[in-house]
Amino acid sequence: MGTNRFIYPLFALSLVALGWLGYTYSEQNKVQLKYTAAVEHTYDVIVTAQYCEKLLLDAESNQRGFVITRDDHFKNAADASITRIDSAWKALKELTNDNPNQRVNLHLLRLAIDQRLAILKQNFQLPAQGKKSLDRFQHGQLLMDKIHKYIQMIEVEEGNLLVERRNAKTYYQSLNFTYVKYGFLFACLVCAVAVFLIIRELRKRIQAQVMLEKTVLDLKRSNEEVEQITFTASHDLQEPLRKIGTLSTLLNRRIGDRAGAEEKDILERIERATGKMQRLINDLVNFTILLNTTEEPAAVDLGAVFKNAFDRIREQDQTIKLNLYGTLPVLQGYRPQLEMLFTQVLDNAFKYRHPQRTLVINVTYRITEGDSITSMIWKKERTKRYHQVTVSDNGIGFGNEFKEKIFVLFQRLHTQEAYGGKGMGLSLARRIMTNHYGYINASGEEGVGATFRMYFPV
Known part of the structure; x- marks a missing residue:
């Protein structure tokens, strides 16, 4: 009884604590996953920005090869790069849509890219000789420098976010590990206490079982004694009572009218007491029989x-x-x-x-x-x-x-x-x-x- 009084509250407390730890760990894990996704998102922005720059550089290299050799192979390769630039920029825009600073950088980058692509198309269509051609090449180089600068700004912004998000991810990872560690230790503690209480309860029950067996043995002996008393009451005690009753009746018959009033009163009292005793013994026998119904x-x-x-x-x-x-x-x-x-x-x-x-x-x-x-x-x-x-x-x-x-x-x-x-x-x-x-x-x-x-x- 005493052990149960502690087991149930302890069990309830452990359930509440484990539930709280589980809920907290789940929430912290969600935050960790959020920052993990944010880190991956940052890497995606950086990689996509670098890919945009790489496509522009490839288009510019193919343009130079075409200007020098006038081979359409370079022109076709440049056109393929220009087509992919638009898709890459759209992907970059979608990735940075939640960041106001990046939207500004992306807008500037788009203007520079459009200007650079326009010059590239002119270089493919116009002669590659004369002062105007030279000016286009120089202006194109300036636009590439500007594009490189804007992409660097995007990378710097994402780099700052990457440091912040990576630190948060690391923090929540360590925090989750702490929750798991202390949750495990708490579970071990609860388990140890529960095992201790169970062992103590089992010992008490074993002791109670031993006492119960002893009580059953004593009860069996008591029942045997009751049976012996019942047998004695139903046989040994009633036999002398019957003899007393018989002898008092015989004595009353023999002395008959010769007995005085006092003697007759004594004999009647003996007979009444004998009858009362016989009825009492019969009731006791009935009661003891009820104690052991078979x-x-x-x-x-x-x-x-x-x-x-x-x-x-x-x-x-x-x-x-x-x-x-x-x-x-x-x-x-x-x-x-x-x-x-x-x-x-x-x-x-x-x-x-x-x-x-x-x-x-x-x-x-x-x-x-x-x-x-x-x-x-x-x-x-x-x-x-x-x-x-x-x-x-x-x-x-x-x-x-x-x-x-x-x-x-x-x-x-x-x-x-x-x-x-x-x-x-x-x-x-x-x-x-x-x-x-x-x-x-x-x-x-x-x-x-x-x-x-x-x-x-x-």
Whole structure:
């Protein structure tokens, strides 16, 4: 119990901590992936810008080869490079669209590229001689220098972003490693604590198992002793009582009229005491037999059992009235014990009937939930359903402060002279209910009557 009190909060705490670590690691991993993608994006911008410059340089080289040799092969190669320049520039524009500074650089680069391409086309179409041709070549060279400058500006901008993004990527990589490391250490700690608590709990359970086995052994010995007491009570003790009864009867017959009043009173007391002792021993035997039931349970019709018990009580007084509300169920149990149960409850009502009114017994039946009798049953059985059989009478009743005392063995609320009995009946009733995994309780009011409620598991 004590270990469980720590295991469950620890388990909950570990789940919360691991969940938090997992969530934080996931978020940090997303940030790391974001900066990783940004680094790759930066490299793509730089490579694409350099590719644009390379295509321009290739076009310019092919232009020079054409001017010198007038071979169309150089012209075709230059045209292919010029065509790819436009695609490369569009790719570069798309890559830098999220950066305002790069958009400015890219706009300047585009103007310079357009001017350079225009001169290239003129060089292919116009003669390569004269002052104008020389001016075009010089202007083209200046434009290439400008293009190279703009591409360098793009590379510098991306280089700065690359340093920033690479540092962020490295930081979050190390941070993720830290989370993984501490998460692993925390998991190891939780695992170690859990293993320790489990081992301690197993040791306690092993000790409890040993104690349980010892208790079972002691209980077995106690049952054997009870069986020996039962055998002694049913045979060895009753034999001398029968002899005492027989001898007192013979003595009473022999002395007959010669005995005085005092002698006859003594003999009558001996016979009454002997009979009382025999009945008491019989009740004790019945009670000890109930403690060790060996028969198998079977289907028992409570309605038929109750009718038999009531008929035996009614033989003593035909004026008793019975009101039965509902049909008593059929359940698994021990028929002789259930007959004894109802006999004891009805006998109790008959014995303590009110002298000034006719005895009326009311019997009701219904299905009830375990939650309605939480004060009586074990916590884990409160979800069960029960057959509730209620027997009430209009007898002399009793105070509710005695509602538990009446079930204690040999406990009586009245003197032997006022009401007969040995204080065994209701103890037998509770024992029988225990044998059926059920419960019985009582309530009463002096001068009004008593009520007994029996609960059998469904």
